Amino acid sequence: LFNELPSVTDQALKTFTPLAENVYTLKNLGDSGQEEFMSCDCKPYYPDSTGINHACGEDSDCINRLTSIECLMDSPDHPNNCGKACSNQRMQRCQYAPVDVIQTAQKGFGLRALQDIQANTFVYEYIGEIINQDRFVKRTQAYQQQGVKHFYFMMLQKNEFIDATQKGCLARFCNHSCNPNSYVDKWIVGSKLRMGIFAKRTVLKGEEITFDYNVDRYGADAQKCYCGEPNCIGYLGGKTQTDSVNKLPQMIIDALGLTESDEKLFIKKKISVIKEYQSLQATQQSISGSQQQQLSQETLDKIYDDLLPIKEIHEDTVSRTMGSLIQCKDAWLVRKLVKRIFITDDTSIHLKVIRMHGYEIFSKLLRNWSQPESLNKDVIVMILRILKKWPKMTRNKISSSKIEDIIKSFTEDGDVELHTIKDVYTLAQGLIEDWSNLQMAYRIPRRERTLAQSLLLEDPNNNSIEDSENRNTAGPKLPSGWKRMTSEDNRVYYCHIETNQNQWDFPTAFSGKKANNKNPRYDEKNGYKNKNSSDNFSNNNEDISIKTASQQQTDLQKIIEEANLQVQLKAQLATLALEKSQKEEQERRKKIKLDILRQKERERTLSSVSNLSSTEQAYTKLFARYVPNFIKKYESQLSHDLVKRHAKDIVKVLAAKEMKLHNVKSSSKKVPKSFDEKKLLKIKHFSREYMEKVMKHYGNKQAK
Ligand SMILES: [Zn+2]
Ligand SMILES: [Zn+2]
Ligand SMILES: [Zn+2]
Incomplete structure (x- = not known):
């Protein structure tokens, strides 16, 4: 923990231009591909008197949150079911965790937690300039020439990067670790994709916040890693770091629901495939004399496509699958994801898919993958078959997702002439027919309920x-x-x-x-x-x-x-x-309030008791200074111990008497440090009298 290190946030802020939000160097960069606002089914939820709307929270089954979509701020354009300022607007509301910047021993600046941060908490948005592949390459070279020490690139999506080198926010200081306490995750906020840092586990106050660069961050050349973790791979950075460590990007693992053993098997197969590929390349080089080439993205995609398994989806992986489908831009991965839904038989899973924006997402996919430049016939046919299987009950989602228009276009003459593909034409026609019989289900406002209905409902x-x-x-x-x-x-x-x-x-x-x-x-x-x-x-x-x-x-x-x-x-x-x-x-x-009141009452009584006893103790001490001396002479008749015991009793009686007086007079009266002459005489008199009684008592006993 680094609690003792001084905060150098001010100094760190001078090293770059702070941004409040991403800057898009081209208008369309960072697009989520999501034009329609997706609303969830949640209702406003105010469980306490704080006035905070807890709808769409961490443990809710909010379909937006589960599919990594933020609910948009409530506005007349898109009124939210979940009310104003729900709990799923963390990036929009800049709900960052409390952090500051420290100077680390070997890694330059680092980000420190100022309070304990619970697992899955949103820590910070990774803000910067959003650039395309061309600019990324140019900037990398330029920074190298300028001797820029630290690069702050992060991949946002295919061919798009966040560059926080010149302009950004504190998130840029988050260092790499091979055993990190946080992770990065993409969220859809309106029409844009945004990147956030989230706690992977509980991060303690004073801990440095780290994530694994090898997954998503792109540096220039490989650098030595100073994370010091036992599983440290020793270096980080390099354009093909994902490839070089053979790790699968977390996004792919989540999307395809892969286990650790799936990943191990994949790596094994991949290494042998790459060897094969390289030996083939070597043969070609010896013929053509061309230089050794790096694996292209296309080759890598093909390897992923060929080697990664397709699994049925389960109850608890539906939201991840649908979330991945919304964000995914790779043809091979979209095909795999749609196929996962396609091979799943369980009707209840399909109902969940529908609930997780199923129609909206399929509508978007059909639109995107039927464009001439990105035609993906497999995806289209599979989606149409899935739609055919889905229960047809009401028109609501079909209408709001606008899926009918795009499917109708498959039956008409278009640019791509999908209607000439027999499967597509037949399936599209069938769906349009099925749907034409459906009607909208309206929700009747409560006040319009008839008396009979009310009576029925109140039975x-x-x-x-x-x-x-x-x-x-x-x-x-x-x-x-x-x-x-x-x-x-x-x-x-x-x-x-x-x-x-x-x-x-x-x-x-x-x-x-x-x-x-x-x-x-x-x-x-x-x-x-x-x-x-x-x-x-x-x-x-x-x-x-x-x-x-x-x-x-x-x-x-x-x-x-x-x-x-x-x-x-x-x-x-x-x-x-x-x-x-x-x-x-x-x-x-009410009960809690009552309990608190009772507890307070009890505490008050307790504290008054302890006050009393402390006063009484003080008096006891004071009397004990004099009484033993006053009755010392009885030691000649009684034993030393016996006199001592009686002295104690006398002190107790005197103190109790004094307490009575003390309480009647004034509770705030202080215990004096010593007694005056007059008082001492009184005490002497009382003590002697007491002892005479005692002696008389002993005398009677002995006489008997
Ligand atoms: Zn919600
Ligand atoms: Zn919400
Ligand atoms: Zn390391």
Whole structure:
């Protein structure tokens, strides 16, 4: 720990031009490719009286936070579900951890934590000038010629770099370590990608903040590493450092959900592939006489593409996968990521993908990868097949993601003529047809609820709250065999465990007319099905029976009504749960307040007791100075020890008497340092009298 080192922040600030935010040397640099504002499903959350909106916090299931997107500041253009100033705007609000700059022994300036920083806390944004590859190369050469000692480049995304050498912020002083306490991570803030430093573990007050340069930072030549960690690889820097240490970038590990053994296997294979490649190159050189060349990015990409495995996604890797998909610009990695979703069968995982901005992200991918210069047919076909598999319930997300327009364009004559590819044309046509039957689900404002609906909702039998902590499971008790699920637009639907039947309706007849829901009908061809088949959704489109347009219309109307009722029921229950939790919170606070008051009372009593005893002690000491002398003469008749014991008793009695007087007169009266003559005589008299009584007592005893 470096608590004792002086702060040299002022001195350090003079070595560069401080920036409050990134400077873009070209307008389009640092683009996240995200034009539409993505809003999360969170609600404003004020659990305490601090006035801080805790929505979208570290432990929330905020889809923005989970996919490394900051919620934008609330504005009329994009009103936030999560309210004003939620907890997921850390870069926008410059919520930096308390740090300063120190002079390290061998590494120049370093960044120091001024307080303990918890794991995953945002530490600082890596701010600088955003430059492209050309400028990066030119600047590297220029800095070398100028004799600039320290380079502060960091890769932002493919062919784009943050240069904090001339202009930047304190984050530039964050040094490398082979065993770092922090890491860098990219976040989407509006239309731009931004880089932040985050705590990897708890960073103690006085600790130097470090991250691993070999992952993302680009220096000039390899330099000696002074981190002093046992696993130190000895050097850092160099343009191909990721390659030279054979480590996989963290971004790829996260995106593909790779384990340590996956990485080891990859490195092993990669080394042999590179050897093969180099021997091939050597043969070519001996023929053409050209010079030995470094591996190009294209070759590296191909190696990654060929050697890295594609795994199914799981419940807890959905958000990482979707977050990577938003940020990823490499064709091979996008293909791998989409394939991960494609090979995943679990419907509940797909519902989570949909919830994690699924339609928005796919809409963006279809747009980007259908451009003539970046055509990626595999990605397009896979996405269309996934969309085909997704349950089709409402139009909401399809409409807000604008995915329909781009898919329609695949069926028309375009630049790339995707419609001439048979798969693409058929799939696109099918989706447009499927979606054309869907309708928007509206949320009816609470005040528009009818009396009947209100009565229904307030039926105490329907309002038992099972678990007020989990919004998704809150609701009336379900009949056995049924479980609650959450749909793409975060609404509750019900699934029968055995028959896999899905429906919007609550599976009991809460108004009497839906009694048949309890008994899913078995159908020879289609298996278990609800009588009202349009209440179901199914992964298999062929299952949906053909109906007349008007019948379908009525059914849809019914679905929407039922769905809206469910939404209201859920809202009502959520309100009840909130009221309940607020009441509980109030009770809890009251109790805490009472406890504090009681504790204070106890402390006050205790302290007054100790005051008393300290005064009493002082008197005891004072009396003890005189009493033994006054009764010393009795030692000739009694033993020394016995007289001593009686002296103690006399002192105790005198002190107690004095305390009584003391308390009656004034509690603030001080204990005198000594007694005057008159007082001493009184004490002598009392002591002698006491001892005479004692002697009389002994005399009586002896006489007997
Ligand atoms: Zn949120
Ligand atoms: Zn938010
Ligand atoms: Zn090291």
